[in-house]
Amino acid sequence: MNPEAQEFLGTFVSESYYYWASVFMLLIHAGFLAYEGGASRCKNVLATMVKNLLTLSSVGLSFFLFGWWVYNGFPLFPVAGGIIGPWTNPETSELVAELKGLADASYPWSEAMGPNTADNLTGVFFFAFALFAMTTASILSGAVIERIKVGAYIILSIILGSFTWVVAASWGWHYTGWFFTALGYHDFGCSAIVHGISGFFALGVLINLGPRVGKFDERGRPRAILPHNLPLTMLGLMLIFVGFYAFLAACVIFVPGQTVETTIYGTPMTLASIGVNTTLALAAGIVGAYISSKSEPFFTISGGLAGIITVGAGLDLYHPLIVIPLAFAGAFIMPKVAAAVERAGIDDAVGAFAVHGFCGMVGAILPGFFAYGYPQAEGIPVINPIGQIIPTLICIVILGFIPGYGVSFVLKKLGLLRVSRAEEIEGLDLADMGVEGYPEYNTAWQSENGIRTTPPVGSSINY
Amino acid sequence: MSSPFKTPQEFLEVKGPLYTFANSSFWLTLFLVFTVLIFFWFIYASYKIKSKSNSDSDPAVMSVLILTGFLSLAQSVYISGTTAIEAYLQKNKSQVSMQRKTRTTKVAGKTKITRRYGARRSPQTRVVDRG
Incomplete structure (x- = not known):
């Protein structure tokens, strides 16, 4: 093999690796589709699935239009420099020149985004990041099912999927991001960057969105609104698990010229250890939630995800013997958090806050203690508790909860957030789409035999 | 310190184990004990955890159900009997x-x-x- 072919082989390996990892990441969305569809009631199944499907479009297009640039334009802002854009002078410093090169390659009109034999990797990295973005927005999708307007969800998914989490990624999941360079933040598997932000964003939205009709009784006690197809939900989560292996594999950096696999921070790691630790986190998480929820199927299988998220930030460094107790503990607590959220009067249909928000927050803080002292690069602080806690709080509060609450509050005031009560009672499949998910069956059975979808006669409560 | 490395160079050029507590067998042993305990707890819990639907096999619960059913039956018989008597009386007392x-x-x-x-x-x- 001549040297030129050998060099291209390295490029092709890298290109193929991210390409196929991203393809498998799409299973996360197949999983979310099934998961949410199963978790909804018969009368909302199609609307729920279509809403989730639209995430691919809303985030896919907006990430192309501006999200990819945000990732490359915001790493220094506001601590170490300004926003990198067409206005930036590359002669400011070597670092700014390097970032400007990345930002220039990320505009929609960039040569690097089209077929270009001189650049095989920009496009494939865009592909991977776009799938990350869609995953982030999909987490919100499950929490708000059965009562949000499709338009409101699209707006919220764009803000979450193509802006707020991308800003967090540029600060804390970028080799020049100021979370990393100034504080030593380490979040390999995006515990706070993806999960914490989306979970808290969802919490902010849920406060304004309000519970589904009939979710709470006259005294404010929660009623169970059961998934219409729990087996479909469980199958969906299994698909999400498969996709998560790909998600975490795509967090590994291997580009031509490297002699070792690294994290996004440039620290050494191995793909094999990700396989071992993810598997054990999945196993231990399921056990934790199984025991904690007393074998409740929905929480038991969600425990696998909770386990992975709890150890995600330090997955590249933890020994498997540390992964197991941590994943177990995170998933054990998760159902209790979901119950507390419900007691607070918040209707989180799929426990998104407990699984992603809570476990993501905890998972991002844990390396500060269980990977304390790891040096990362010359001039970069070692992994430390403060360096984990402060960025995690910025993620979940400033980039998660506040935008979610604020935007949904504005939409609510404009009457653009929630469907009408009549539409909700009728079911979104018929009200919004004009078709039923199960036309051969009488979905009115729910109001007769299962969940009461209309207020009791004589009830004064305002659902 | 869970890190086995002291300098960035030592870590970035590592050829060998880089995991947490690689230099401390005590902590890894402790976590091994936790892991084994969790594992046995899991096996034990799989026998002890019962869903609510299984509670009907409890003799006390079964007794209450049988008694309630019997009372309900007796009540139905009583009501149907008295209703028939009252209907008969009403029919025959037109005055x-x-x-x-x-x-x-x-x-x-x-x-x-x-x-x-x-x-x-x-x-x-x-x-x-x-x-």
Whole structure:
């Protein structure tokens, strides 16, 4: 093999690796589709699935239009420099020149985004990041099912999927991001960057969105609104698990010229250890939630995800013997958090806050203690508790909860957030789409035999 | 310190184990003990955790269910009998003013049975469980 072919082989390996990892990441969305569809009631199944499907479009297009640039334009802002854009002078410093090169390659009109034999990797990295973005927005999708307007969800998914989490990624999941360079933040598997932000964003939205009709009784006690197809939900989560292996594999950096696999921070790691630790986190998480929820199927299988998220930030460094107790503990607590959220009067249909928000927050803080002292690069602080806690709080509060609450509050005031009560009672499949998910069956059975979808006669409560 | 490395160079050029507590067998042993305990807890819990639907196999619960069922049956028989008697009496006492209303209350154990007679209405029976 001549040297030129050998060099291209390295490029092709890298290109193929991210390409196929991203393809498998799409299973996360197949999983979310099934998961949410199963978790909804018969009368909302199609609307729920279509809403989730639209995430691919809303985030896919907006990430192309501006999200990819945000990732490359915001790493220094506001601590170490300004926003990198067409206005930036590359002669400011070597670092700014390097970032400007990345930002220039990320505009929609960039040569690097089209077929270009001189650049095989920009496009494939865009592909991977776009799938990350869609995953982030999909987490919100499950929490708000059965009562949000499709338009409101699209707006919220764009803000979450193509802006707020991308800003967090540029600060804390970028080799020049100021979370990393100034504080030593380490979040390999995006515990706070993806999960914490989306979970808290969802919490902010849920406060304004309000519970589904009939979710709470006259005294404010929660009623169970059961998934219409729990087996479909469980199958969906299994698909999400498969996709998560790909998600975490795509967090590994291997580009031509490297002699070792690294994290996004440039620290050494191995793909094999990700396989071992993810598997054990999945196993231990399921056990934790199984025991904690007393074998409740929905929480038991969600425990696998909770386990992975709890150890995600330090997955590249933890020994498997540390992964197991941590994943177990995170998933054990998760159902209790979901119950507390419900007691607070918040209707989180799929426990998104407990699984992603809570476990993501905890998972991002844990390396500060269980990977304390790891040096990362010359001039970069070692992994430390403060360096984990402060960025995690910025993620979940400033980039998660506040935008979610604020935007949904504005939409609510404009009457653009929630469907009408009549539409909700009728079911979104018929009200919004004009078709039923199960036309051969009488979905009115729910109001007769299962969940009461209309207020009791004589009830004064305002659902 | 869970890191086995002291300098960035040492870490970035590592050829060998880089995991947390690689230099401390005590901590890894401790976590091994936790892991084994979790594993045995899992096996134990898989036998002990019962869903709510299995509670009907509890003898006490079964007894309550049988007793409740029996009381319900006895109550149905009693109500159907008294209703038939009252209907017969009403049919044969046409001289009784149809405007009169009578309320009869009987108390049997913890169950209160109330009957109302209306001028143009069939007898209605209301059962109030006072238990």
